[in-house]
Amino acid sequence: MIPRDRPDTRAWVLHPDLLGEDRRHAAEFALEEAVSLARALPGLEVVGSSIVRLANPTPATLFGSGKVAELSAFFADNKVELVLVDGPVTPVQQRNLEKAWGGKLLDRTGLILEIFSDRARTREGVLQVEMAALAYQRTRLVRAWTHLERQRGGLGFVGGPGETQIEADRRAIDEQLTRLRRQLEKVVRTRELHRAARARVPFPIVALVGYTNAGKSTLFNRLTGAEVLAKDMLFATLDPTMRRVRLPNNGPEVILSDTVGFISDLPTQLVAAFRATLEEVLEADLILHIRDISHPEAEEQKADVEDILSDLGLPEEVPVLEVWNKVDRLPPEDAGALARRAERDGTFVISAVTGAGLDPLLDAVERTLDQGSVTEELTLGFDEGRRRAWLYEQGLVVEETQGEEGHRITVRWSPRQSARFRSL
Numbered sequence: 158m159i160p161r162d163r164p165d166t167r168a169w170v171l172h173p174d175l176l177g178e179d180r181r182h183a184a185e186f187a188l189e190e191a192v193s194l195a196r197a198l199p200g201l202e203v204v205g206s207s208i209v210r211l212a213n214p215t216p217a218t219l220f221g222s223g224k225v226a227e228l229s230a231f232f233a234d235n236k237v238e239l240v241l242v243d244g245p246v247t248p249v250q251q252r253n254l255e256k257a258w259g260g261k262l263l264d265r266t267g268l269i270l271e272i273f274s275d276r277a278r279t280r281e282g283v284l285q286v287e288m289a290a291l292a293y294q295r296t297r298l299v300r301a302w303t304h305l306e307r308q309r310g311g312l313g314f315v316g317g318p319g320e321t322q323i324e325a326d327r328r329a330i331d332e333q334l335t336r337l338r339r340q341l342e343k344v345v346r347t348r349e350l351h352r353a354a355r356a357r358v359p360f361p362i363v364a365l366v367g368y369t370n371a372g373k374s375t376l377f378n379r380l381t382g383a384e385v386l387a388k389d390m391l392f393a394t395l396d397p398t399m400r401r402v403r404l405p406n407n408g409p410e411v412i413l414s415d416t417v418g419f420i421s422d423l424p425t426q427l428v429a430a431f432r433a434t435l436e437e438v439l440e441a442d443l444i445l446h447i448r449d450i451s452h453p454e455a456e457e458q459k460a461d462v463e464d465i466l467s468d469l470g471l472p473e474e475v476p477v478l479e480v481w482n483k484v485d486r487l488p489p490e491d492a493g494a495l496a497r498r499a500e501r502d503g504t505f506v507i508s509a510v511t512g513a514g515l516d517p518l519l520d521a522v523e524r525t526l527d528q529g530s531v532t533e534e535l536t537l538g539f540d541e542g543r544r545r546a547w548l549y550e551q552g553l554v555v556e557e558t559q560g561e562e563g564h565r566i567t568v569r570w571s572p573r574q575s576a577r578f579r580s581l
């Protein structure tokens with residue numbers, strides 16, 4: 158963990174470039190993202206960053222010996238205390254580089270874990286991140302152990318002191334993982350209860366999803382007036398936040414849900430933690446996919462988000478509206494062309510900062526929620542007062558007459574509202 162009780166740690170971000178000159182831009186975008194990630198972490202001062210060409214990773218030190226020495230002098234001159242390497246670094250490489258550079262080193266997974274742990278707000282988020290961190294540590298122990306074994310010439314005898322220690326560490330991690338897993342099961346059960354309770358909330362749920370830094374929290378705050386952390390930081394939101402809001406012009410009330418941002422090349426150990434925080438979108442009646450249209454990799458980001466949503470098993474009937482945010486950052490002529498394209502594609506161009514384009518978007522939200530709705534006639538027995546009251550609370554009742562067998566009620570509702578009613 159990075160100490161928080163002292164002046165900011167001076168950090169340098171290194172992106173090892175495995176691709177070479179013709180993919181230079183990819184390396185530059187990757188470095189930029191890595192720097193934004195590092196800036197998202199309190200307690201760090203990012204003093205600079207660089208791309209290091211890496212044709213053939215060296216098993217012991219990742220970079221070649223000349224490069225290691227050159228960087229060592231450079232880090233000493235610049236008083237760098239922590240080096241963030243934007244890629245995987247083996248435990249052996251980490252140990253050797255830390256020795257050579259005289260400071261700490263964190264690889265990409267380590268960095269994202271630090272951010273997740275800093276941001277996790279719900280009990281479930283915290284547990285998921287702790288488990289991911291332990292699982293990560295465990296793989297590093299195993300690798301160190303194999304390495305030790307190899308150092309001993311692979312004779313295969315057991316019980317050497319180093320090995321016993323690593324075995325003991327591994328057992329301790331396993332025990333802790335089991336404990337955390339049990340706690341998590343309990344938390345998930347409680348969450349299911351909450352979810353069932355929320356399934357009875359009388360308003361449709363609109364979820365904001367999108368890449369990290371796309372502007373979800375800014376839009377959320379603009380629409381709800383809520384105090385959700387919005388900074389120029391990645392991962393300002395790790396756990397979804399929900400607020401009730403009435404759409405303008407006396408439109409319907411909805412629950413707006415802000416979710417954790419996506420990130421490219423998420424290390425595999427972190428996928429479960431990330432998904433756990435995103436599962437909430439499966440309950441939404443409508444999804445707004447917020448995109449930073451000024452981002453150079455906007456298209457790749459869109460594909461990533463769509464892939465994950467479909468992997469999560471988002472039901473097909475849940476409508477998704479695509480929202481092109483940050484239009485204020487484009488030159489006016491590009492913004493004009495974008496608006497024409499958006500009209501053709503059925504997407505929405507907005508600026509969450511200036512408020513431009515919000516009215517048409519909110520009209521579309523209202524229309525889309527209504528379009529999915531159908532009118533149905535129900536008969537409720539006289540003993541079903543609670544369910545009848547629920548229909549009224551939701552404002553779903555169009556007409557009611559009394560028949561011999563009970564109340565005949567005409568309702569207009571979305572498929573999800575109808576499903577919620579049936580689960581009452």
Ligand SMILES: Nc1nc2c(ncn2[C@@H]2O[C@H](COP(=O)(O)OP(=O)(O)OP(=O)(O)O)[C@@H](O)[C@H]2O)c(=O)[nH]1
Nearest residue numbers: 370371372373374375391392393394418508509510
């Ligand atoms: N120029 C401009 N900047 C914007 C706009 N919307 C958001 N931003 C800025 O983009 C940065 C990120 O915005 P957030 O709202 O925190 O982004 P997010 O999608 O919630 O990010 P995560 O929580 O990391 O997923 C902040 O600095 C915002 O001020 C916009 O419409 N125009």
